[in-house]
Amino acid sequence: MSDWNKRTKLVHGGTRRSQYNEVSEAIYLTQGFVYDSAEQAEARFIETGPDEFIYARYGNPTVAMFEERIAALEGAEDAFATASGMAAVSGALTSMLQAGDHVVSAKALFGSCLYILENILSRYGVEVTFVDGTDLAAWKAAMRPNTKAVFFESMSNPTLEVINVAAVAQIAHEVGAIVVVDNVFSTPVFSEAIAQGADVVIYSATKHIDGQGRALGGVILGTKDFIRGTVEPYMKHTGGSMSPFNAWVMLKGLETIDLRVRAQAESALAIAQALEGHAALQRTIYPGLASHAQSALVQKQLGGKGGTVLSIDLKGGQSAAFKFLNALEIAVISNNLGDAKSIATHPATTTHQRLPDDQKKDLGITPGLVRFSVGLEDTQDLIDDITRALATAES
Numbered sequence: 512m513s514d515w516n517k518r519t520k521l522v523h524g525g526t527r528r529s530q531y532n533e534v535s536e537a538i539y540l541t542q543g544f545v546y547d548s549a550e551q552a553e554a555r556f557i558e559t560g561p562d563e564f565i566y567a568r569y570g571n572p573t574v575a576m577f578e579e580r581i582a583a584l585e586g587a588e589d590a591f592a593t594a595s596g597m598a599a600v601s602g603a604l605t606s607m608l609q610a611g612d613h614v615v616s617a618k619a620l621f622g623s624c625l626y627i628l629e630n631i632l633s634r635y636g637v638e639v640t641f642v643d644g645t646d647l648a649a650w651k652a653a654m655r656p657n658t659k660a661v662f663f664e665s666m667s668n669p670t671l672e673v674i675n676v677a678a679v680a681q682i683a684h685e686v687g688a689i690v691v692v693d694n695v696f697s698t699p700v701f702s703e704a705i706a707q708g709a710d711v712v713i714y715s716a717t718k719h720i721d722g723q724g725r726a727l728g729g730v731i732l733g734t735k736d737f738i739r740g741t742v743e744p745y746m747k748h749t750g751g752s753m754s755p756f757n758a759w760v761m762l763k764g765l766e767t768i769d770l771r772v773r774a775q776a777e778s779a780l781a782i783a784q785a786l787e788g789h790a791a792l793q794r795t796i797y798p799g800l801a802s803h804a805q806s807a808l809v810q811k812q813l814g815g816k817g818g819t820v821l822s823i824d825l826k827g828g829q830s831a832a833f834k835f836l837n838a839l840e841i842a843v844i845s846n847n848l849g850d851a852k853s854i855a856t857h858p859a860t861t862t863h864q865r866l867p868d869d870q871k872k873d874l875g876i877t878p879g880l881v882r883f884s885v886g887l888e889d890t891q892d893l894i895d896d897i898t899r900a901l902a903t904a905e906s
């Protein structure tokens with residue numbers, strides 16, 4: 512399998528067949544596994560072989576198929592599947608950190624990631640320094656001898672800043688810190704994060720991996736040592752494992768992710784190009800546009816691919832943004848992303864509502880900002896829907 516290209520790995524990677532030789536992967540919807548003898552049960556608790564299982568919280572064949580397939584795609588040695596993206600973020604961090612450790616994190620984060628870093632870790636004696644993720648001098652200045660980890664979203668939500676994985680990794684590795692990247696917006700299709708220096712990569716599988724808005728899931732990718740030595744003991748005892756049914760949904764999602772994400776990204780670029788300079792808009796933010804602040808980095812880090820999400824800032828502020836959202840006929844108002852259905856979100860009043868106004872302002876979450884996750888609908892239909900809704904918002 513190791514010499515297969517990504518698209519082949521996505522279809523066949525990790526497949527395990529039962530005695531029935533089914534074509535489509537089976538869902539092993541079972542909590543436990545029967546041992547042939549008391550001796551076998553004892554042996555399995557001493558050492559569990561690669562295709563041996565004890566209890567679904569520890570591992571399951573369907574979950575193992577998903578873990579192997581996504582690890583093959585990402586180029587990681589191993590993976591641990593989790594109940595949600597947040598179980599992956601909290602599991603990766605809390606399994607490795609202890610009181611007295613220091614973490615440096617980018618400040619532009621998904622709301623729940625920010626909650627973990629700002630509110631939870633400090634309760635357990637872990638100190639966190641927040642930096643502007645695009646400012647390499649700030650990363651460098653924040654490092655300390657006890658900096659155990661750095662954390663950032665390689666492409667931030669909702670303002671789509673792109674952080675230089677290779678450069679931050681180099682700075683972090685100088686003090687021996689582990690580089691943890693939440694890679695959701697970059698997507699597993701365009702990511703080369705491990706090759707670029709990330710030690711641990713995290714996805715919310717709820718987004719592009721499912722891709723059809725059905726199930727929650729997440730995954731932590733890294734070295735075999737880190738996944739089986741640090742993450743697994745923590746996750747299997749604290750209960751954040753992925754369910755077999757959700758693993759099956761995600762496994763089947765991987766078979767089509769390359770086609771879906773490439774089509775969605777192509778559409779996102781066409782929409783961003785059509786909207787750029789529109790009279791109702793203050794800004795059109797899309798990492799694939801030449802006008803994006805880190806466009807050179809997007810070329811280098813993501814092969815020029817800007818992902819499936821764009822953000823627009825309406826000149827008329829919140830009231831224009833609300834009129835725009837309410838006038839959309841194709842895109843739905845919701846807060847997921849990476850779905851086959853286009854989804855529009857008003858971050859200031861929903862996903863980032865909790866943040867104080869000055870923090871919103873600092874992060875660029877203005878009252879007019881709308882995040883638009885581009886789905887699999889016809890591109891021209893989406894452009895027409897958006898431009899019609901913008902006209903309504905202006906009137």
Ligand SMILES: *Cc1c(COP(=O)(O)O)cnc(C)c1O
Nearest residue numbers: 595596597621693695715717728
């Ligand atoms: C959605 C998301 C998460 C959380 O994932 P869930 O599956 O909702 O728990 C974490 N980070 C980023 C960047 C996300 O977009």
